[in-house]
Amino acid sequence: RRPRLHHVYLVVFQVGCQIADRVYDIPRTFPLALDLGGGKSHIAEHLTKDVVQRLVLTETSLQTLKVNRPSEIRTQQVLADEEFLPFQENSFDLVLSSLTLHWTNDLPGALKQIQQVLKPDGVFIGAMLGGDTLYELRCSLQLAETEREGGFSPHVSPFTSVTDLGQLLGQAGFSLLTVDIDEVKIHYPGIMEVMMDLQGMAESNCSWNRKSLLHRDTILAAAAVYKEMYGSDDGEVPASFQIFYMIGWKPHESQPKPLKRGSATVSLGDLSQIKNQDQS
Secondary structure, eight states: OOOOHHHHTHHHHHHHHHHHHHHHTSOSOEEEEEEETTTSOOOGGGOOTTTEEEEEEEESOHHHHTOOOOOSSEEEEEEOBTTBOOSOTTOEEEEEEESOGGGOSOHHHHHHHHHHHEEEEEEEEEEEEBTTTTHHHHHHHHHHHHHHHSSOOOOSOOOBOHHHHHHHHHHTTOEEEEEEEEEEEEEESSHHHHHHHHHHTTOSOOOTTOOOOOOHHHHHHHHHHHHHHHOOTTSOEEEEEEEEEEEEEOOOTTSOOOOOTTOOSSOGGGHHHHHHHHHO
């Protein structure tokens, strides 16, 4: 049975559009950009050569890298891993990443390498799945597996929290950080369709030492739990995808800097008096 492509790629396509919009929000032209995981990111097809003049696409899969995406930008394809970038420091004006970083074994190291390959005043714009992604599926599987097998194993890859992400970006050396959250909810006939789509997106669990198989009666129990706890009146079940969007800049002397400690001319304790004076 062929996977339903409109379900499998809806999240990926929407996130690619959102990242492209954030590129357009920056009033400059980027001579050279890097798209990590660009073989399936759907970012380049929404960009124009007036904004990005040259684009390097990386992928860990040669087959995925060869997938042709419509784009007017001159591109170069490189087989590379986000954790081992084969580029010199200070090479790129812009680095993009759409829904690939949650797969990395060393997220702090990957962010540090992204910061290093950026030129000073270069910008990183990325998106990754957040900690509440697929909470309906995870909860249903855990309850069913605990009941039927006396314990549970993770069957969906773990995700980071928004607090941790902000700290990791700062530790990697980025400045002027922005992290915001979005949620995409897709409805399915049942749990089997959810799990089939995750396999189509390659978003099942790749953790070390995981338990790979679910027994049939456990899946049936999880399906019942899913429908009971989260199902709608029409019999469908939701699958939630929490998306963390992040923007970080490589420091440069031209960027705004915080005022020195103690340089303020007004105390916070005086704000109420100022407000009363304005009202009078």
